[in-house]
Amino acid sequence: DTEVTQTPKHLVMGMTNKKSLKCEQHMGHRAMYWYKQKAKKPPELMFVYSYEKLSINESVPSRFSPECPNSSLLNLHLHALQPEDSALYLCASSQDRGEGNYGYTFGSGTRLTVV
């Protein structure tokens, strides 16, 4: 299995809603990532988990809350978002052996619209 699966594929939420994005991989990767991508821009790193521990938080607002329940799952909890948070949210995973970066495998993304 060489896929990263993200659900849902599309999400429309109001500014007072609480929702969660889910990501699953079964490639044995021990590093998992959340990225945000706006149109015609490169992906923007939000969070990195390594061996189920949060290792990088790129000063993301607290209305985004990540969670890594186990080595295969990654969630992103959303609360009180703003319209400018509308974007494609990408999950990715990679091997993490300390030496060398092996490149990411991205999921297909969740297209989020905040109304």
Next chain:
Amino acid sequence: QKEVEQNSGPLSVPEGAIASLNCTYSDRVSQSFFWYRQYSGKSPELIMSIYSNGDKEDGRFTAQLNKASQYVSLLIRDSQPSDSATYLCAVNAGNNRKLIWGLGTSLAVNP
């Protein structure tokens, strides 16, 4: 400020030609270099990784790395209309889990 620069394009080539995409980076300690392809509305897909100076070939794709000059390039031989996409260059930032991304080059292959 660590930077990765790419020409935004669009780069337009006829079908069957060689497409050449270039990327320069500012951080001399960078060790890992990647090319991702992204179709409109889709997620990025890793197509090439390179870690040592020289060329690395995979099918119609060749990645070239020159650490002394701090550039990495991607050649696509026998370009096909299905190669039309945005190509993103990414470089590791010293922290093995974090990449610095270029803004991407839009490639159009014309039948």
